[in-house]
Every structure is written in structure tokens, then in C-alpha cells.
Amino acid sequence: MTTLARSRHPLRAIHWQAIGLVALLGLSLMPGGVAAHGPDPSLSGGPFGQNQVLRYRWRVGAEPTSAIKTAIRAGADAANATRASKAATFTYDAAGANLIGYGIGATCGVNGLACFTRTVPNGFTMWLREQGHVFDWGTMKWCQAYSVAPNGCYDAETIALDEFGHVEGLNHHVNFADDSDYGDANVQTYSRTKPATGWNAHVFGRCDIATLQLLYDVQTWTAKYSTCLNLSTTLAISASPTGILSGASTTLTATLKVASDASYNRLASNPVAGRTVTLQRRTPGTTAWVAVATMPAGSTSGTYMLTQRPTSDTDYRAVFGASSTEGINGSASPAVRVYVSTCGAAAAKPSIQVQCL
Amino acid sequence: MNRWSTRHGAPAILSVVLLAGACASAPPSATTSTLPTTTFAPPPSAAGPSVGVVPSAAPTESPSPASTEPPRASLVAEGGDLVIGQLGTFTWGDGGSDSPWLPGAPIKVGSGETLTVSIGGGVDVESWTAARVPGGTTNGAGAVAMGSGAAPITFAAPGPGAWSIHVTVQFAGVLGSASYYWLVTVG
Numbered sequence: 001m002t003t004l005a006r007s008r009h010p011l012r013a014i015h016w017q018a019i020g021l022v023a024l025l026g027l028s029l030m031p032g033g034v035a036a037h038g039p040d041p042s043l044s045g046g047p048f049g050q051n052q053v054l055r056y057r058w059r060v061g062a063e064p065t066s067a068i069k070t071a072i073r074a075g076a077d078a079a080n081a082t083r084a085s086k087a088a089t090f091t092y093d094a095a096g097a098n099l100i101g102y103g104i105g106a107t108c109g110v111n112g113l114a115c116f117t118r119t120v121p122n123g124f125t126m127w128l129r130e131q132g133h134v135f136d137w138g139t140m141k142w143c144q145a146y147s148v149a150p151n152g153c154y155d156a157e158t159i160a161l162d163e164f165g166h167v168e169g170l171n172h173h174v175n176f177a178d179d180s181d182y183g184d185a186n187v188q189t190y191s192r193t194k195p196a197t198g199w200n201a202h203v204f205g206r207c208d209i210a211t212l213q214l215l216y217d218v219q220t221w222t223a224k225y226s227t228c229l230n231l232s233t234t235l236a237i238s239a240s241p242t243g244i245l246s247g248a249s250t251t252l253t254a255t256l257k258v259a260s261d262a263s264y265n266r267l268a269s270n271p272v273a274g275r276t277v278t279l280q281r282r283t284p285g286t287t288a289w290v291a292v293a294t295m296p297a298g299s300t301s302g303t304y305m306l307t308q309r310p311t312s313d314t315d316y317r318a319v320f321g322a323s324s325t326e327g328i329n330g331s332a333s334p335a336v337r338v339y340v341s342t343c344g345a346a347a348a349k350p351s352i353q354v355q356c357l
Numbered sequence: 358m359n360r361w362s363t364r365h366g367a368p369a370i371l372s373v374v375l376l377a378g379a380c381a382s383a384p385p386s387a388t389t390s391t392l393p394t395t396t397f398a399p400p401p402s403a404a405g406p407s408v409g410v411v412p413s414a415a416p417t418e419s420p421s422p423a424s425t426e427p428p429r430a431s432l433v434a435e436g437g438d439l440v441i442g443q444l445g446t447f448t449w450g451d452g453g454s455d456s457p458w459l460p461g462a463p464i465k466v467g468s469g470e471t472l473t474v475s476i477g478g479g480v481d482v483e484s485w486t487a488a489r490v491p492g493g494t495t496n497g498a499g500a501v502a503m504g505s506g507a508a509p510i511t512f513a514a515p516g517p518g519a520w521s522i523h524v525t526v527q528f529a530g531v532l533g534s535a536s537y538y539w540l541v542t543v544g
Contacts, residue, residue, distance in 0.1 A: 044531040112454030177502030190458045196496040
């Protein structure tokens with residue numbers, strides 16, 4: 001690993017060594033999510049199974065109104081569509097085991113708009129307050145209850161998505177004091193009304209997704225990591241063979257992974273495929289690296305391969321420059337040296353001598 | 358699981374009895390192994406309003422995953438009365454509840470006084486943050502930080518005016534988190 005974590009949270013670590021490498025090499029190794037707070041905290045109880053299907057139905061005697069049902073279904077669909085991970089999915093099923101209720105039977109806290117319980121791995125419950133419920137602080141207004149949603153109403157789809165996020169295991173996002181990052185998460189400490197920013201968020205925010213990825217893993221090795229993450233990567237390189245005759249070829253294979261760090265949970269040591277990994281070379285004894293080419297994908301996920309025909313001893317390394325569109329850091333491999341010789345001069349290099357025979 | 362239903366619509370004392378009985382027989386949840394196993398006592402909200410002034414000797418309670426809500430939080434200025442905060446959004450045990458930014462429980466304090474928030478039930482605080490908006494503001498946008506850190510929860514009263522103060526507490530031991538609100542009038 002080329003980075004050194006020094007900050008308070010391993011996932012928000014400032015990678016001083018990597019920064020130094022950037023300055024030295026002029027490479028862009030910085031992650032995209034530096035400015036944000038970290039991923040949502042997670043709830044106790046652990047995650048559901050990867051891609052576990054959680055089937056829900058309406059609680060008998062406490063069925064939502066038609067408009068609220070539509071909003072809850074939309075919230076479930078939004079959770080499924082924007083989870084960007086192997087988080088559990090939600091499907092309406094008239095025989096489902098997980099009950100969603102609406103109305104005066106809601107078992108939420110005294111000031112709660114909506115609430116949930118989760119019992120891994122069995123299931124969950126959810127409640128939404130009824131339209132017109134009188135709290136100490138005001139009267140419940142669901143936007144879906146109006147033909148034209150008035151200011152001050154709560155969007156039931158947004159609130160339902162928040163509850164589905166909790167069911168997945170997300171705790172409330174920790175915002176900046178001024179809440180300028182409210183849009184980074186749907187699962188929020190307090191809900192907003194129309195027309196405040198975020199009142200009708202119908203997708204998980206990037207810091208919701210970050211925790212879903214930590215809890216459940218990404219869907220594929222080519223999938224992007226949330227920019228709310230700040231994961232180190234490791235890049236290794238090997239040459240086969242490491243010694244060649246002049247004119248022969250050697251194949252360089254780079255392997256890119258998420259670093260092995262316990263705090264990375266399911267993401268630790270993931271192969272990282274589909275990225276741009278560049279091969280560089282230099283003459284032994286010199287310091288300047290020269291770009292050779294982008295390495296095409298290898299046969300194994302997270303590997304990148306390129307064949308070279310050096311005419312003299314050459315050091316190679318691979319470099320991954322991170323993109324601002326995801327939350328993994330760049331890295332550079334150690335150097336591997338490829339020895340080049342002729343048959344006459346190869347006697348001192350056993351690996352080449354074999355080829356001369 | 359109908360976790361909060363017993364405290365709705367029933368007389369306070371009856372609610373206490375029902376809650377204590379129901380929770381004593383409740384099966385362990387999936388999170389039990391990670392949570393304290395101290396004896397359950399009913400949440401204070403079952404025995405009274407969520408907002409109000411209480412004497413300094415708060416009722417005894419114990420944290421438990423079987424309780425339905427987080428413990429109450431009380432704010433006190435130097436030498437003043439304890440005022441129980443409005444409970445907003447929380448996660449607790451295997452569930453949680455979502456609320457808006459609440460107006461807060463009213464309390465009058467002096468400018469610059471040290472405000473201290475205490476958590477009932479012997480629940481330890483892992484971390485906290487406090488922020489304020491002008492009283493009457495909803496949604497919390499543009500809130501100003503007042504403090505954060507580990508226990509104890511103390512911060513200075515803001516300047517003169519009425520402020521809706523929001524304190525979010527992360528409880529130790531993976532018990533959960535909760536937000537409490539006070540409407541602080543600074544004279």
C-alpha cells in the first residue's frame with residue numbers, strides 16, 4: 001500500500017505519502033470525496049444477506065391510502081435502483097412477511113413521522129403516521145395527500161426511502177454543522193419539508209451508498225466506489241519472464257486491489273477492474289519514469305497485462321491514477337526489473353541461460 | 358413487532374405497568390449480544406410528557422435493548438432547573454423513529470451561561486454535537502455549531518434571543534443515537 005493513514009477516520013484518511021507522490025510525479029492520485037463527511041454510521045444487528053429479497057405487504061387494518069402505497073412502493077423501488085451494492089432488495093408481495101403500516105397504530109416515537117424495526121436476518125417492520133396526525137409541533141401533512149403539494153408537507157417517498165435505508169442497516173448521516181452536505185444522504189437526522197433542499201430526494205445519497213457498499217459489497221468488480229469513501233488501493237506488478245534475450249518479449253501483469261484494511265469491511269482486498277492502469281519504465285539507475293502505455297485488462301478481474309520487448313535492462317512499474325468520480329485512491333506498484341542479454345553474455349544470468357540452451 | 362404501541366392512548370401509570378410487563382417477557386433481539394443486559398425499566402416518556410421541568414433527582418432507569426426509546430435528556434443552566442428535551446429522531450435497539458427539526462422544550466438561561474445536558478438511565482455518551490437555529494426556524498438549514506465531543510455534554514449559551522438547540526447524542530455500546538431539542542431563550 002502506498003498510503004499512510006493519519007486522520008481520525010480510516011475511511012477519510014489523508015494520504016500524506018500519496019500526496020507526496022503526486023507532488024513528485026505530477027500524477028493525480030487524489031480521491032474524489034475529500035470534501036464530504038464520512039459514510040453513514042451503521043446500525044447494530046448487522047446487514048441482511050447480500051441481495052436478500054425482503055418481501056413486504058400492508059399491515060392488515062393499517063393499510064396506507066392509495067397515494068401513500070404508491071409512494072412507499074416508489075421508495076422501495078428507489079432503494080433497489082440506487083443501492084449501488086449488494087444490499088437487500090424490497091419487493092411487494094401480498095404474502096410477504098414484512099409489514100408496513102400506516103395510521104393511528106403507528107408505533108413511532110412521540111414526535112416521529114415514520115419508524116422501523118429490523119431483525120436480521122428475518123425481516124423488518126415499518127410505519128408511517130397518518131395524514132392529519134397532530135403532534136406537539138404541528139400537524140402531519142403528506143405531500144401525496146394533495147393534488148398540489150403545499151409547502152410544509154413531507155414527501156412520503158423520501159421518508160419511505162429513509163426507512164428502507166434504516167432497514168438495510170444505515171444510521172443517520174453525520175452532517176456538517178450547517179447541513180450544507182444534507183444532499184449527501186437520504187438517511188438524515190431530521191426530515192425536511194417542501195421546499196427545503198432535499199425534501200424530495202428519491203435516491204440514496206453518496207454517503208448512504210458508501211455504507212451500503214461497506215456492508216454489502218459492490219455489485220461487480222468494475223462498479224464504481226462511492227465518492228463518500230476514501231479507500232486506499234494496492235497495485236502489484238510482476239514480469240514473466242524476468243530475464244529475456246534481446247529481441248524476446250516479457251509480459252508485465254499488474255494487479256489492482258482495494259487495500260486490505262479491516263475498516264473496509266466487505267470491500268477489503270476487492271479486485272478493481274475496468275480502470276486505467278498505466279505501465280511506466282525507466283533505465284536502472286535513473287529516477288525519471290516514462291509512460292509506456294495503458295495496460296489492457298488481463299484474464300483475471302483486477303489484472304492488467306502488457307507485453308514488452310526491451311532491448312536493455314529495464315525497470316517497470318504500474319500506476320493507477322484515481323478518478324474524481326469514485327472514492328478509491330490512486331497507487332503505484334513497486335518496480336520490477338527485467339534483465340536483457342545475449343546468449344554469449346547470459347552465462348552470468350541463470351534465468352536467461354536456460355533460454356539459450 | 359409493536360414496539361411502541363403500549364404507550365399510546367393509555368393512562369400513564371397503566372402504560373408503565375404494561376411496558377414493564379411486556380418487555381420483561383420480550384424475546385431477545387438480534388442485537389442483544391452487543392448491548393448491555395441490565396434490567397429494564399420503562400422509558401420516562403411512558404410516564405409523562407416529553408417536555409417539561411423535572412426536579413434534579415430524575416427517576417431511575419436502566420438502559421436495555423428491550424426499552425422502546427432512548428433515555429431522556431435534560432438541559433440545565435448554572436443553578437437552574439432541569440428541562441427535559443423534546444425527543445426527535447432516534448435509533449435504539451432494533452428500531453428507530455424519524456422526526457423533523459423540532460421547536461424544542463422551552464428554557465430560559467443567561468447569556469454565556471454554561472449549559473449542561475445529562476442523559477438519564479445511566480447510559481454513557483460516546484459523542485455528541487450541538488447546533489442552533491433561530492427559534493421558529495424549521496428544517497435546520499444554516500444551523501450553527503455550538504460544540505461537539507465526548508462526554509460531558511456542555512456548551513455555552515448563545516447570545517440574546519430565542520434559539521432552537523439541537524443536541525445529537527451517540528450512545529456508547531452501540532445502543533443507538535438520539536436527537537433532543539430545546540427552545541432556549543437567552544435573556
